[in-house]
Amino acid sequence: TILIVDFGSQVTQLIARRIRETGVYCEIHPFQSAAAAVAALNPRGIVLSGGPASTLDENAPTIDPAVFAANVPILGICYGQQALCMSLGGKVEAGHHREFGRADVHVEKPSALYDGIWTTGSDHQVWMSHGDRVVSIPEGFEVVGTSPNAPFAMIANEARRIWAVQFHPEVVHTPDGAKLYANFVHQICGIQSNWTMSAYRQKMIEKIRAQVGRGKVICGLSGGVDSSVAAVLIHEAIGDQLTCIYVDHGLMRLNESEQVVTMFRDQFNIPLVHVDASKQFLGELEGQSDPETKRKIIGRLFIEVFEEEAKKLGGAQFLAQGTLYPDVIESVSFTGGPSVTIKSHHNVGGLPERMNMQLVEPLRELFKDEVRVLGRELGIPDSFIGRHPFPGPGLAIRCPGGITPEKLDILRQADAIYLDEIRKSGQYDKIWQAFAVLLPVQTVGVMGDGRTYEFVCALRAVTSVDGMTADFYQFDMNFLGKTATRIINEVRGINRVVYDVTSKPPGTIEWE
Numbered sequence: 001t002i003l004i005v006d007f008g009s010q011v012t013q014l015i016a017r018r019i020r021e022t023g024v025y026c027e028i029h030p031f032q033s034a035a036a037a038v039a040a041l042n043p044r045g046i047v048l049s050g051g052p053a054s055t056l057d058e059n060a061p062t063i064d065p066a067v068f069a070a071n072v073p074i075l076g077i078c079y080g081q082q083a084l085c086m087s088l089g090g091k092v093e094a095g096h097h098r099e100f101g102r103a104d105v106h107v108e109k110p111s112a113l114y115d116g117i118w119t120t121g122s123d124h125q126v127w128m129s130h131g132d133r134v135v136s137i138p139e140g141f142e143v144v145g146t147s148p149n150a151p152f153a154m155i156a157n158e159a160r161r162i163w164a165v166q167f168h169p170e171v172v173h174t175p176d177g178a179k180l181y182a183n184f185v186h187q188i189c190g191i192q193s194n195w196t197m198s199a200y201r202q203k204m205i206e207k208i209r210a211q212v213g214r215g216k217v218i219c220g221l222s223g224g225v226d227s228s229v230a231a232v233l234i235h236e237a238i239g240d241q242l243t244c245i246y247v248d249h250g251l252m253r254l255n256e257s258e259q260v261v262t263m264f265r266d267q268f269n270i271p272l273v274h275v276d277a278s279k280q281f282l283g284e285l286e287g288q289s290d291p292e293t294k295r296k297i298i299g300r301l302f303i304e305v306f307e308e309e310a311k312k313l314g315g316a317q318f319l320a321q322g323t324l325y326p327d328v329i330e331s332v333s334f335t336g337g338p339s340v341t342i343k344s345h346h347n348v349g350g351l352p353e354r355m356n357m358q359l360v361e362p363l364r365e366l367f368k369d370e371v372r373v374l375g376r377e378l379g380i381p382d383s384f385i386g387r388h389p390f391p392g393p394g395l396a397i398r399c400p401g402g403i404t405p406e407k408l409d410i411l412r413q414a415d416a417i418y419l420d421e422i423r424k425s426g427q428y429d430k431i432w433q434a435f436a437v438l439l440p441v442q443t444v445g446v447m448g449d450g451r452t453y454e455f456v457c458a459l460r461a462v463t464s465v466d467g468m469t470a471d472f473y474q475f476d477m478n479f480l481g482k483t484a485t486r487i488i489n490e491v492r493g494i495n496r497v498v499y500d501v502t503s504k505p506p507g508t509i510e511w512e
């Protein structure tokens, strides 16, 4: 195991991804609990992440002595490098030139960190993002690489097995970064690749059996990847001790509910209760146009309906959830201040603890991309595993303003045509999320010889790595034109199509 000590960098999770890609397990822990993490994990190597603080600040985060006492190889990144220097007797100062973006490091000397990857005298593209910089290094260290604005870009104490770099090897803009991490974990820390999804599957099956015994488990399915993979894995472990509940809120896309139900029942033989609660949801949503009100109604109803079904089934002590590692990682907090709620999220993971059941969370250690690999391993079709994310409140938040069954129907048809065109043109996998939005606006048009007065449909497509930030996707104009024509010709109720060119921030991905 590798321990990643988090100093709050935006890209700490990428360090974990890069290490896991080498087939080695790792965990992220905040710098405040580094000592406990060292004791619990007994790591064979430690990475110190970057972070937004300045080591020159009064209350700057520091490296817990337990990190050094572990006596294993250490790799410091950016703030991690500066913190290492402060801890071991070097010096950091506020940079005169902030260095942000692409830079080149020049390799001055050989080092175990890039042995077999970079040779002395060569230059390599890296990604820098720092204000402060190291100006004098601790005793026993030597400079092994430089960059124009960071004369201490790479430093090493080979005898003590400590390396530190000013740049970020975990981001894609450092093309050799993944190789550096592989070198660190395999060559320097001496860890073999053994973190695979087939091993994880076996381990989890044992764990689920041990936890559940002869007990009964219920699982709320959303139709999304996480809850589906969790359900299939649990079913493999305990068979029909698992029952899935699919609360159909009537806000799914065209034919989507049928697909989910068929896949679970027919392909995987998993007992599934399909609760058609669409009347109840649409009834309570009637006349509601405020986004937060809509979200709250859906979230509350979902829990009510789910609880009622669970009660009917009776006797289950366990509730399964598709919680992922990013939801579990304890975040580093400097200010502790409350953050603003942009949208109150609803998903099946949000079932309340008041249900008084023990949780079964077999994906708690996994990143999203690992869940996808596990899902394929379990035989879930690629077409399902590779689907774009879909929000818990479904089409309700893609129908700004009031919702009616008629509007949902129009939206479903437009959305299906849009996605069909995207798939046919081979662009689906290049896009993070694509969907249609039905605006509560009617405009005048002319079709044949007649005047029309119908709804506007907005198309949205974005690229993103995690949904936190996003760019609008650059379609070819011909593609948009062709798709718009199809929608207007084939969907009664829409006579105008527009494309959303807002990135996030300042927009959000969904419209509500």
Ligand code: XMP
Binding pocket: 343, 344, 345, 346, 347, 389, 390, 391, 392, 393, 433, 467, 468, 504, 507, 508, 509, 510, 511, 512
């Ligand atoms: P926004 O619109 O906030 O969306 O930029 C970011 C990502 O989250 C999805 N999303 C949700 N997912 N329950 C979910 O499970 C929700 O209530 C919800 N709201 C937004 C959205 O589709 C995008 O992928």
